[in-house]
Amino acid sequence: MTDDDAMTDDGADRNEAPFSPAEHAELALLLEVAGTPKPGNVDRRRDFADLRFEHFLAGAVGARRGLDLAADGAPVGEAFERAVAGMAERQRGGNTQFGCLLLLVPLVRAADEGNLTPEGAADVAESTTVEDAVGFYRAFEHANVTVGDPPEGADDLDVRRGGEAIPALRKRELTLYGVMELSADRDGNAREWIGGFRRTFGAAEAILADDGPVLDRAARAFLTLLAEEPDTLVATQHGDAVAEAVSRRAAEARGDPDAVAALADDLVADGHNPGTTADVTAAALFVALERGVPV
Amino acid sequence: MTDDDAMTDDGADRNEAPFSPAEHAELALLLEVAGTPKPGNVDRRRDFADLRFEHFLAGAVGARRGLDLAADGAPVGEAFERAVAGMAERQRGGNTQFGCLLLLVPLVRAADEGNLTPEGAADVAESTTVEDAVGFYRAFEHANVTVGDPPEGADDLDVRRGGEAIPALRKRELTLYGVMELSADRDGNAREWIGGFRRTFGAAEAILADDGPVLDRAARAFLTLLAEEPDTLVATQHGDAVAEAVSRRAAEARGDPDAVAALADDLVADGHNPGTTADVTAAALFVALERGVPV
Numbered sequence: 001m002t003d004d005d006a007m008t009d010d011g012a013d014r015n016e017a018p019f020s021p022a023e024h025a026e027l028a029l030l031l032e033v034a035g036t037p038k039p040g041n042v043d044r045r046r047d048f049a050d051l052r053f054e055h056f057l058a059g060a061v062g063a064r065r066g067l068d069l070a071a072d073g074a075p076v077g078e079a080f081e082r083a084v085a086g087m088a089e090r091q092r093g094g095n096t097q098f099g100c101l102l103l104l105v106p107l108v109r110a111a112d113e114g115n116l117t118p119e120g121a122a123d124v125a126e127s128t129t130v131e132d133a134v135g136f137y138r139a140f141e142h143a144n145v146t147v148g149d150p151p152e153g154a155d156d157l158d159v160r161r162g163g164e165a166i167p168a169l170r171k172r173e174l175t176l177y178g179v180m181e182l183s184a185d186r187d188g189n190a191r192e193w194i195g196g197f198r199r200t201f202g203a204a205e206a207i208l209a210d211d212g213p214v215l216d217r218a219a220r221a222f223l224t225l226l227a228e229e230p231d232t233l234v235a236t237q238h239g240d241a242v243a244e245a246v247s248r249r250a251a252e253a254r255g256d257p258d259a260v261a262a263l264a265d266d267l268v269a270d271g272h273n274p275g276t277t278a279d280v281t282a283a284a285l286f287v288a289l290e291r292g293v294p295v
Numbered sequence: 296m297t298d299d300d301a302m303t304d305d306g307a308d309r310n311e312a313p314f315s316p317a318e319h320a321e322l323a324l325l326l327e328v329a330g331t332p333k334p335g336n337v338d339r340r341r342d343f344a345d346l347r348f349e350h351f352l353a354g355a356v357g358a359r360r361g362l363d364l365a366a367d368g369a370p371v372g373e374a375f376e377r378a379v380a381g382m383a384e385r386q387r388g389g390n391t392q393f394g395c396l397l398l399l400v401p402l403v404r405a406a407d408e409g410n411l412t413p414e415g416a417a418d419v420a421e422s423t424t425v426e427d428a429v430g431f432y433r434a435f436e437h438a439n440v441t442v443g444d445p446p447e448g449a450d451d452l453d454v455r456r457g458g459e460a461i462p463a464l465r466k467r468e469l470t471l472y473g474v475m476e477l478s479a480d481r482d483g484n485a486r487e488w489i490g491g492f493r494r495t496f497g498a499a500e501a502i503l504a505d506d507g508p509v510l511d512r513a514a515r516a517f518l519t520l521l522a523e524e525p526d527t528l529v530a531t532q533h534g535d536a537v538a539e540a541v542s543r544r545a546a547e548a549r550g551d552p553d554a555v556a557a558l559a560d561d562l563v564a565d566g567h568n569p570g571t572t573a574d575v576t577a578a579a580l581f582v583a584l585e586r587g588v589p590v
Contacts, residue, residue: 019385023356027385030325030352044339044348053339054510057325058590061318064359090314090322091590215349295353295386 021111022064022071024289025104029060029097031295032282035218037260039226039250040234040267040274044215048268055093062086063101070108076128077135077176080105084139095143099189099233099279102136103200104286106193116290118196125193128176133169136176137162146275148236151182188232188276192283199225203284207293214285214295222281223260227251231274238272246272316406317359317366319584320399324355324392326590327577330513332555334521334545335529335562335569339510343563350388357381358396365403371423372430372471375400379434390438394484394528394574397431398495399581401488411585413491420488423471428464431471432457441570443531446477483527483571487578494520498579502588509580509590517576518555522546526569533567541567 019027033056036043047053066083070076083101088094106128110120141162150158156168157179169179183190192200203221210217227250230243246267253259267273289295314322328351331338342348361378365371378396383389401423405415436457445453451463452474464474478485487495498516505512522545525538541562548554562569584590 017384019357023359023385027353027356030356031349034348034352052508052510053329054326054508054590057329058322061322061325062314064318089312090318090584213347213349215347289385295349 019289020071021108021116021286021290022067024111025067025070025108025286026060026064027295028104028282028286028289029063029100030057031214031218031285031289032100032278033057033060033096035215035222035281037264038219038222038278038281039253039260039264040246040272041222041278043219046264046268051093051096055091056096058091059087059093059096062089062091063097066101067104067108070105071112073109073112075132075135076105076109076124077132079109079135080132081135081139081142085142088142095145097282098139098143098145099276100282102189103192103197103279103283107197107200107283107286111290116287118198118201121200122196125177125180130170130173130175132176133174133179134166136179137165137169146233146237148186154182157182186232186236188229189279191232192280197283199229199280200283201287203280204287204291207284207288208291214288214293217288217293218281218285221284222277223250223254225280225284226274226277227254231277233275234272242272246274314584315366316403316411316581316585317362319406320362320365320403320581321355321359322590323399323577323581323584324358324395325352326509326513326580326584327395327573328352328355328391330510330517330576332559333514333517333573333576334548334555334559335541335567336517336573338514341559341563346388346391350386351391353386354382354388354391357384357386358392361396362399362403365400366407368404368407370427370430371400371404371419372427374404374430375427376430376434376437380437383437390440392577393434393438393440394571395577397484398487398492398574398578402492402495402578402581406585411582413493413496416495417491420472420475425465425468425470427471428469428474429461431474432460432464441528441532443481449477452477481527481531483524484574486527487575492578494524494575495578496582498575499582499586502579502583503586509588512583512588513576513580516579517572518545518549520575520579521569521572522549526572528570529567537567541569 034044036045042051063083063086065086066079069082070079084098087097106124107121109124110116140159147159157165180190180193184194203225207217207221226247230247234246235243249263253263329339331340337346358378358381360381361374364377365374379393382392401419402416404419405411435454442454452460475485475488479489498520502512502516522542525542529541530538544558548558
């Protein structure tokens with residue numbers, strides 16, 4: 001019973017409640033992975049050998065558990081851990097949306113509090129506790145996440161230790177915001193956390209000001225973000241020079257479909273995955289959805 | 296923080312609850328639309344002019360409201376109406392998954408009752424009430440659904456009248472199962488309802504017995520279903536002869552990627568949309584997910 005009759009209005013005659021922040025966050029995860037071309041990442045038209053499109057679909061559905069918790073006012077750390085556990089529960093691709101969720105959970109909380117602004121998101125981030133940091137560390141036990149080495153003198157806080165690092169967290173009385181401060185010099189998501197989600201809100205405004213189908217807007221937002229700042233996942237895996245070169249090529253390719261396609265092929269061939277840029281794109285899509293971008 | 300490290304186990308070391316029937320049903324909607332090639336339908340690699348992939352993503356997220364209701368034991372009609380309303384709420388493509396949901400809602404109820412079998416699904420269908428029929432008719436007010444003319448002497452029951460047909464339903468004391476009986480000769484989904492979801496369970500077993508990525512299995516299941524029986528949406532829109540010709544071509548194309556691709560191009564060019572076959576594919580994916588098909 002599928003047909004192609006388009007709705008001709010903007011929803012004025014519908015009697016259903018608008019999407020909740022949790023629904024918008026799940027949809028943002030789906031739109032992010034569907035947006036194409038998104039060079040170096042899985043998208044609607046590209047799979048990797050062991051990480052395929054359907055893994056992201058199942059990851060988004062599973063993450064909803066934690067997003068619902070966040071929208072209901074649960075602590076950020078608890079909601080994040082639940083989201084990551086659900087993400088990993090029903091697919092064999094491993095880590096699909098850990099970084100996206102790290103950005104989305106506080107944004108959903110800010111939306112739930114009626115203040116989805118840089119200030120509102122900063123408030124949520126700055127209000128996190130040691131228990132939120134505990135939830136964050138526990139989340140690493142659900143998925144194999146690529147991270148860099150911990151800061152000097154903080155080996156006891158290495159996230160790769162997962163739950164084993166919890167005593168050190170408690171001893172240092174480190175909040176989740178404090179954890180993000182320690183990582184901000186080398187992780188783009190942590191930088192969003194401590195900087196009022198500056199790039200997220202900027203990209204959301206660009207998506208809203210853009211035109212055409214939302215998946216095309218998502219792909220353009222990704223490329224703009226990649227062109228603007230080197231991706232920190234690429235830097236962690238391949239060094240700063242490679243990350244800077246990838247961003248230079250993205251800047252040159254913007255607006256030229258053939259150049260973007262060539263970049264996409266090269267990044268996959270070289271194993272360069274600008275995953276942090278995809279995370280910020282998902283977060284920006286969430287803000288844009290909350291602000292009414294049409295789908 | 297996305298990487299491509301695959302999980303090397305089948306979930307044994309995870310401490311999260313398995314997916315609920317509502318989660319599996321939403322995932323089935325997403326896997327159905329992502330499966331490609333699915334000739335004549337939107338899929339991961341094909342949009343129509345006014346009905347695009349992202350409309351289905353938003354439709355699946357919105358439908359979850361009603362799927363959750365069904366999984367919590369709500370009446371089928373109420374859950375179905377809520378699912379369709381949510382499906383239509385946040386996208387401008389119109390009817391994306393009405394038929395899928397008509398099959399999924401009773402199957403989710405059967406799964407919730409611990410009896411996701413042809414008998415269990417038949418029990419749910421046969422237990423529906425006049426109020427369930429009311430919910431079904433109300434659902435038509437949320438989406439523009441392509442249907443054929445009502446049976447002779449049943450103009451007062453034309454689903455295109457939506458809520459206006461409710462007095463006639465009550466006067467005739469017609470249950471939702473009774474409505475499906477009236478439509479079974481010309482609607483494949485109604486035939487599933489009154490026939491113990493025969494094709495759904497058969498296709499689910501084929502998906503489970505198949506191998507390779509689940510999206511490839513979904514595409515093969517679709518083509519097999521289309522080859523086996525003429526699609527009733529095509530028949531409603533273009534006549535029985537066209538529907539039979541489409542199925543013959545599907546049978547000839549099976550196993551030949553070039554022929555399948557040519558069929559896909561031709562169906563789109565001709566405006567032939569085997570949507571009911573896609574509905575049964577989604578339902579079969581749900582059963583396969585509940586029975587453990589890997590993602």
